[in-house]
Amino acid sequence: MYAKCAADGSVDDSRKVFEQMPEHNVMSWTAIITAYVQSGECDKEAIELFCKMISGHIRPNHFSFSSVLKACGNLSDPYTGEQVYSYAVKLGIASVNCVGNSLISMYARSGRMEDARKAFDILFEKNLVSYNAIVDGYAKNLKSEEAFLLFNEIADTGIGISAFTFASLLSGAASIGAMGKGEQIHGRLLKGGYKSNQCICNALISMYSRCGNIEAAFQVFNEMEDRNVISWTSMITGFAKHGFATRALEMFHKMLETGTKPNEITYVAVLSACSHVGMISEGQKHFNSMYKEHGIVPRMEHYACMVDLLGRSGLLVEAMEFINSMPLMADALVWRTLLGACRVHGNTELGRHAAEMILEQEPDDPAAYILLSNLHASAGQWKDVVKIRKSMKERNLIKEAGCSWIEVENRVHRFHVGETSHPQAWQIYQELDQLASKIKEMGYIPDTDFVLHDIEEEQKEQFLFQHSEKIAVAFGLISTSQSKPIRIFKNLRVCGDCHTAIKYISMATGREIVVRDSNRFHHIKNGVCSCNDYW
DNA sequence: TTAGGGTTAG
Numbered sequence: 001m002y003a004k005c006a007a008d009g010s011v012d013d014s015r016k017v018f019e020q021m022p023e024h025n026v027m028s029w030t031a032i033i034t035a036y037v038q039s040g041e042c043d044k045e046a047i048e049l050f051c052k053m054i055s056g057h058i059r060p061n062h063f064s065f066s067s068v069l070k071a072c073g074n075l076s077d078p079y080t081g082e083q084v085y086s087y088a089v090k091l092g093i094a095s096v097n098c099v100g101n102s103l104i105s106m107y108a109r110s111g112r113m114e115d116a117r118k119a120f121d122i123l124f125e126k127n128l129v130s131y132n133a134i135v136d137g138y139a140k141n142l143k144s145e146e147a148f149l150l151f152n153e154i155a156d157t158g159i160g161i162s163a164f165t166f167a168s169l170l171s172g173a174a175s176i177g178a179m180g181k182g183e184q185i186h187g188r189l190l191k192g193g194y195k196s197n198q199c200i201c202n203a204l205i206s207m208y209s210r211c212g213n214i215e216a217a218f219q220v221f222n223e224m225e226d227r228n229v230i231s232w233t234s235m236i237t238g239f240a241k242h243g244f245a246t247r248a249l250e251m252f253h254k255m256l257e258t259g260t261k262p263n264e265i266t267y268v269a270v271l272s273a274c275s276h277v278g279m280i281s282e283g284q285k286h287f288n289s290m291y292k293e294h295g296i297v298p299r300m301e302h303y304a305c306m307v308d309l310l311g312r313s314g315l316l317v318e319a320m321e322f323i324n325s326m327p328l329m330a331d332a333l334v335w336r337t338l339l340g341a342c343r344v345h346g347n348t349e350l351g352r353h354a355a356e357m358i359l360e361q362e363p364d365d366p367a368a369y370i371l372l373s374n375l376h377a378s379a380g381q382w383k384d385v386v387k388i389r390k391s392m393k394e395r396n397l398i399k400e401a402g403c404s405w406i407e408v409e410n411r412v413h414r415f416h417v418g419e420t421s422h423p424q425a426w427q428i429y430q431e432l433d434q435l436a437s438k439i440k441e442m443g444y445i446p447d448t449d450f451v452l453h454d455i456e457e458e459q460k461e462q463f464l465f466q467h468s469e470k471i472a473v474a475f476g477l478i479s480t481s482q483s484k485p486i487r488i489f490k491n492l493r494v495c496g497d498c499h500t501a502i503k504y505i506s507m508a509t510g511r512e513i514v515v516r517d518s519n520r521f522h523h524i525k526n527g528v529c530s531c532n533d534y535w
Numbered sequence: 536t537t538a539g540g541g542t543t544a545g
Contacts, residue, residue, distance in 0.1 A: 026536090027536060028536090029536095030536050030537080031536055033536095034536060034537075061536085061537090062537070062538095063536045063537045063538095064536085064537085065537085066536090066537035066538050067536080067537065067538085069538085070537085070538070096537095097537095097538080098537045098538045099537085099538085100538085101537085101538040101539070102537075102538050103538095104538085104539090105538070105539070127538095127539095128539075129537095129538055129539045130538085130539085131539085132538095132539040132540075133538070133539050134539095135539090136539065136540070162539085162540085163540070163541090164539055164540040164541090165539090165540085166540090167540040167541050168539080168540060168541090170540095170541080171540080171541070197541095198541080199540060199541045200540090200541075201541085202540095202541040202542070203540080203541045203542095204541090205541090205542090206541070206542070228541095228542095229542080230541060230542045231541090231542085232542085233542040233543085234541080234542050235542095236542090237542065237543075263542085264543085265542050265543050265544095266542080266543095267543095268542090268543045268544055269542080269543075269544090271544080272543085272544055272545095275544085300544095301543065301544055302544085304544055304545075305543095305544055305545095308544070308545075333544075333545075336545065337544075337545060340545065367545090493545085518545065519544090519545065
């Protein structure tokens with residue numbers, strides 16, 4: 001019997017039909033495998049079925065391989081997929097176009113773009129799907145340069161560019177915050193006659209919003225002739241991320257008025273809108289009504305939003321009680337959310353409990369170690385910090401390096417902590433020095449609590465001015481025109497000291513600075529941030 | 536019967 005998977009009942013129905021069939025051929029096997037893959041949560045079962053099919057001496061065809069490779073792409077281990085592929089090679093059908101296309105997206109999905117590129121290059125005949133798969137892979141894996149190169153190549157091959165290609169490129173531009181690139185694509189697709197394509201407009205809304213230009217996103221939304229739940233949800237998410245909770249909720253009500261049914265993602269957006277501004281009772285109200293009014297059963301994501309809503313505002317005990325009252329067993333995401341809140345509010349004891357719960361389920365999660373270590377560091381418990389770092393080293397866990405970037409004249413400039421390799425590094429640090437003394441005169445006091453090393457105070461201050469977000473801001477100041485806002489991006493949460501410093505910098509220079517961190521946007525102008533220092 | 540796209544919390 002197959003392992004039970006968490007998808008809806010339709011897979012079960014398909015399986016019943018399948019099992020009642022007197023005999024099975026390659027078509028019925030492939031159909032049931034595909035049903036499992038398409039259900040979204042039954043990849044292991046699909047692969048089990050594929051193995052069963054082979055052991056029953058049914059020879060898989062290219063359709064079977066396509067589906068099962070897709071399932072393999074969703075697994076964390078890459079070996080199953082490679083084994084399956086070498087079997088396709090053995091049967092002599094690996095070179096069939098759709099098998100190759102599945103292989104490309106399998107590698108792309110697990111971030112192995114070099115392998116994906118090899119699979120793409122050896123394809124005997126490339127079609128639009130092959131191009132879309134590789135372009136999407138590059139875009140999703142933050143390699144938008146390669147994506148754009150291929151985009152130009154497609155134009156040369158005469159294969160034609162589809163709405164899919166544009167959507168991938170837009171989401172690629174969005175994920176790295178390359179608004180210049182996004183605007184270029186926008187221009188191109190207007191020429192290509194895609195102006196009223198719903199899918200593309202949705203991608204445009206998300207692109208502008210994720211690049212920090214929420215008003216441009218809203219303009220695209222307003223000009224759309226035909227909106228669906230994704231258009232509305234993208235706009236709600238956009239307003240939520242930019243801290244405009246009221247506008248987000250207004251959107252939500254308008255959406256209901258127009259008769260568009262919300263889905264589970266819409267509710268994630270609504271709850272996070274409340275969470276970002278601390279509207280606790282409003283959030284609770286929506287959480288309670290999602291099932292009652294729209295029949296949407298809260299999933300783990302929604303519980304995590306609620307833990308965030310409570311935890312972020314400091315109601316840690318209530319957040320813990322909420323977790324205990326959940327009908328589902330809290331997963332690592334929920335505990336990670338609680339741990340994040342413990343870090344913000346300095347609750348070491350509860351934080352340690354949350355970290356333990358995460359590591360119980362995901363023993364190799366570097367984020368849990370880092371959060372826990374930072375928690376101890378800000379409490380000055382250096383012995384615990386050393387212990388955690390040591391056990392990370394033993395487990396070979398690498399933390400995601402903090403990194404900030406900015407797009408200037410269509411080029412993305414990336415900076416790590418203490419970056420010196422940029423060609424204008426000298427000017428950048430000069431600018432930083434000047435800024436430091438200027439803002440100190442204005443009353444800025446370095447908050448060395450955010451330096452998580454056990455070192456002397458004076459040194460700590462120097463460390464603060466090597467943070468990647470400050471470097472990116474300094475580079476933005478010396479390389480962009482006064483009239484435009486500076487938009488910088490960070491892969492992690494913005495550091496508290498940088499947040500304060502950037503507020504002073506906005507006052508000292510008269511520039512508007514927009515920061516997108518891993519959580520949300522900060523629009524900083526005249527010393528005030530749109531997040532009201534609550535994030 | 537197949538492969539590719541647009542919305543997700545932290």
